[in-house]
Amino acid sequence: MLNGDNCYTVSVSAPGKVILHGEHSVVYGKTAIAVSLGLRSSIVIKEVKTAGEPVVYIHLPCVGLQETIPLNPTVKALFNPPLCAGVTGKFTWKIPGKLDHDCHLRKVNEFLHMMKPNFDELPSNQKNSLRSFLYMYSGIFGSTNVQIKSMDISMGSELTIGAGTGSSASFAVCLAGALLRLLSLKAHPAAAFEPPQGFEPHEREAISAWAYNCERIMHGAPSGIDNETCTFGSVVSFKKGSKPRHLDLRLNLRVLLVDSRVSRETHALVVKVAGLRQRNMAAVDHIMDALDDVAHTATQILEKLSGGKCPADTDADYQHLAELWDMNHCLLASLGVSHPALETIRGFARARSLACKLTGAGGGGYAMILIPPSTPRTAVDSLTGQLLENGFRVTETCVGGPGVELEM
Numbered sequence: 056m057l058n059g060d061n062c063y064t065v066s067v068s069a070p071g072k073v074i075l076h077g078e079h080s081v082v083y084g085k086t087a088i089a090v091s092l093g094l095r096s097s098i099v100i101k102e103v104k105t106a107g108e109p110v111v112y113i114h115l116p117c118v119g120l121q122e123t124i125p126l127n128p129t130v131k132a133l134f135n136p137p138l139c140a141g142v143t144g145k146f147t148w149k150i151p152g153k154l155d156h157d158c159h160l161r162k163v164n165e166f167l168h169m170m171k172p173n174f175d176e177l178p179s180n181q182k183n184s185l186r187s188f189l190y191m192y193s194g195i196f197g198s199t200n201v202q203i204k205s206m207d208i209s210m211g212s213e214l215t216i217g218a219g220t221g222s223s224a225s226f227a228v229c230l231a232g233a234l235l236r237l238l239s240l241k242a243h244p245a246a247a248f249e250p251p252q253g254f255e256p257h258e259r260e261a262i263s264a265w266a267y268n269c270e271r272i273m274h275g276a277p278s279g280i281d282n283e284t285c286t287f288g289s290v291v292s293f294k295k296g297s298k299p300r301h302l303d304l305r306l307n308l309r310v311l312l313v314d315s316r317v318s319r320e321t322h323a324l325v326v327k328v329a330g331l332r333q334r335n336m337a338a339v340d341h342i343m344d345a346l347d348d349v350a351h352t353a354t355q356i357l358e359k360l361s362g363g364k365c366p367a368d369t370d371a372d373y374q375h376l377a378e379l380w381d382m383n384h385c386l387l388a389s390l391g392v393s394h395p396a397l398e399t400i401r402g403f404a405r406a407r408s409l410a411c412k413l414t415g416a417g418g419g420g421y422a423m424i425l426i427p428p429s430t431p432r433t434a435v436d437s438l439t440g441q442l443l444e445n446g447f448r449v450t451e452t453c454v455g456g457p458g459v460e461l462e463m
């Protein structure tokens with residue numbers, strides 16, 4: 056959108072993600088399936104007129120951050136980012152995978168320390184958000200000749216931060232989507248007078264690749280499944296050592312996302328499973344194989360459900376899926392990654408014949424309850440009431456919906 060002052064506004068949203076199948080077994084080379092979550096982050100970038108030097112105003116209430124960044128020193132320190140060693144030519148925003156990530160990130164860190172002498176004392180979520188913004192802004196705009204202006208950036212999220220529902224990827228995808236669209240509008244001003252178009256597949260590729268670089272800032276060596284799921288939505292299948300594969304399914308599975316309110320550390324749970332495997336190699340490997348089979352069969356059912364089958368088949372498919380969710384949970388429980396709170400949640404769901412599984416690392420965190428379309432509303436309401444009475448947090452939402460979207 057272009058206003059009378061020749062300033063653009065861009066609004067973008069992106070979903071979070073949950074792991075549907077393959078948590079823990081993916082560490083041992085099996086397939087994992089992630090789906091987009093109905094809870095989304097959103098961003099509004101507005102170019103604004105300012106009297107003095109150009110600045111970026113950043114409002115990130117989810118991490119309690121409000122910051123003003125001067126643009127002239129940013130341009131001087133961070134524009135014209137370097138290419139990876141051995142790659143010739145000039146870096147452009149179209150090839151984020153060829154950016155010398157470590158060198159660019161080091162410059163971002165040096166700049167932040169210079170701009171904010173107390174940078175090291177900030178909470179790590181604020182540090183990561185600031186690093187990610189500067190990295191991406193200078194990476195994208197620093198390789199073009201478009202004229203930069205002051206801007207105001209606000210970002211919100213329905214996701215809980217740091218709970219394994221992909222808030223960091225959702226944040227990074229929103230940021231990349233909005234910055235790339237702003238760049239495209241500024242580079243092709245005539246497009247601002249045409250009806251806004253959603254993101255094209257090639258734009259999504261670039262968004263996901265920039266978000267992956269941001270995920271590297273937050274997580275070191277991420278698998279790429281989160282940025283892919285938050286960008287493309289729907290279902291993403293992933294196996295260690297290969298690129299995540301987006302399955303273009305039209306799904307809208309209803310779920311209750313239940314927060315057990317038990318905090319857990321992913322790494323500790325991965326180590327626990329490794330210990331169990333060390334002592335019981337053959338048995339644990341059979342469990343991993345079974346988890347892999349569950350992931351593959353569930354994918355086939357999701358493919359059927361997305362094909363718009365007749366209602367009778369849909370019921371049977373949901374029943375089969377529910378069976379697999381239960382089996383998946385029990386296999387994970389046999390690896391020692393459930394928790395009494397998760398078992399309580401499952402008990403409440405089972406009393407209403409609904410399937411429930413933990414999602415992510417387990418040991419606490421979230422459980423998901425599948426709500427097939429035929430489930431009576433009263434059953435969902437009474438289950439929700441019981442969960443809330445017992446101190447759990449409950450969100451009714453969908454999985455498998457759209458990825459990054461331009462908000463009109």
Ligand SMILES: Nc1ncnc2c1ncn2[C@@H]1O[C@H](COP(=O)(O)OP(=O)(O)O)[C@@H](O)[C@H]1O
Pocket residue numbers: 096115116117118179180181182183184210211212215216217218219220221222223224226273
């Ligand atoms: N809405 C948001 N605003 C600002 N930063 C965000 C937002 N959502 C996520 N982040 C960034 O992502 C980080 C969360 O990453 P992480 O701990 O991996 O959580 P998750 O498992 O939810 O992805 C936060 O520390 C913060 O830097």
Ligand SMILES: C[C@@](O)(CCOP(=O)(O)O)CC(=O)O
Pocket residue numbers: 074077078079080081082218219220321325414415416417
């Ligand atoms: C346990 C594991 O398979 C999934 C971790 O999920 P989460 O980010 O803790 O929700 C670990 C991993 O894949 O790195």
